[in-house]
Amino acid sequence: MRTRSADPATPPSIGYGYLSTPEDRRRMREVVRVTAELVGTSDFGEVSGGLTEPGARVLGDDRLLDEWVLGHLGTSQHTCGTVPLGPVGDPRAAVDPYGRVHGVAGLRVADTSILPTPPLRGPAATAVLIGELVADAMRRGVT
Numbered sequence: 001m002r003t004r005s006a007d008p009a010t011p012p013s014i015g016y017g018y019l020s021t022p023e024d025r026r027r028m029r030e031v032v033r034v035t036a037e038l039v040g041t042s043d044f045g046e047v048s049g050g051l052t053e054p055g056a057r058v059l060g061d062d063r064l065l066d067e068w069v070l071g072h073l074g075t076s077q078h079t080c081g082t083v084p085l086g087p088v089g090d091p092r093a094a095v096d097p098y099g100r101v102h103g104v105a106g107l108r109v110a111d112t113s114i115l116p117t118p119p120l121r122g123p124a125a126t127a128v129l130i131g132e133l134v135a136d137a138m139r140r141g142v143t
């Protein structure tokens with residue numbers, strides 16, 4: 001992720017780097033081809049009306065298949081960790097364990113952006129936990 005401007009209203013530029021290496025593209029082609037093969041089997045007949053795309057010409061050509069994949073690729077990433085918690089002095093750390101922003105009095109962050117590493121599962125429950133922990137700290141007078 002890159003900051004494009006010092007204006008906080010300007011969204012950051014996020015480059016996931018998908019398919020940027022030959023190995024990434026090879027594996028994705030393999031995924032699509034195996035999936036197409038599976039969908040074409042009689043076992044899938046009950047739940048699938050058959051393969052709609054990519055067609056045989058695209059499936060048989062690495063370059064065309066790369067183009068097809070690039071045109072259809074999306075992400076379900078749960079972004080987090082943009083203001084990670086950690087101790088004062090850690091150049092990556094932006095907030096303390098109570099969500100207080102280092103060096104800015106009275107400002108807290110209480111969402112998944114404070115996670116120092118991405119969780120291994122869907123982050124919704126973790127987001128709720130962060131909110132509860134920060135709210136509890138505020139109730140206890142941790143200022």
Ligand SMILES: Cc1cc2nc3c(=O)[nH]c(=O)nc-3n(C[C@H](O)[C@H](O)[C@H](O)COP(=O)(O)OP(=O)(O)OC[C@H]3O[C@@H](n4cnc5c(N)ncnc54)[C@H](O)[C@@H]3O)c2cc1C
Pocket residue numbers: 078110111112113121122123124125127
């Ligand atoms: C399509 C989709 C499906 C998902 N499915 C799952 C799932 O199945 N399981 C799972 O665990 N997780 C899932 N997640 C992830 C989960 O929803 C998020 O990780 C979680 O909601 C993050 O919580 P958060 O508080 O960090 O951010 P958010 O829920 O995004 O809350 C941020 C809040 O800040 C507000 N806000 C933004 N800017 C400002 C501003 N300038 N001033 C004031 N308020 C502002 C927004 O309106 C929003 O209410 C899914 C996410 C998506 C998008």
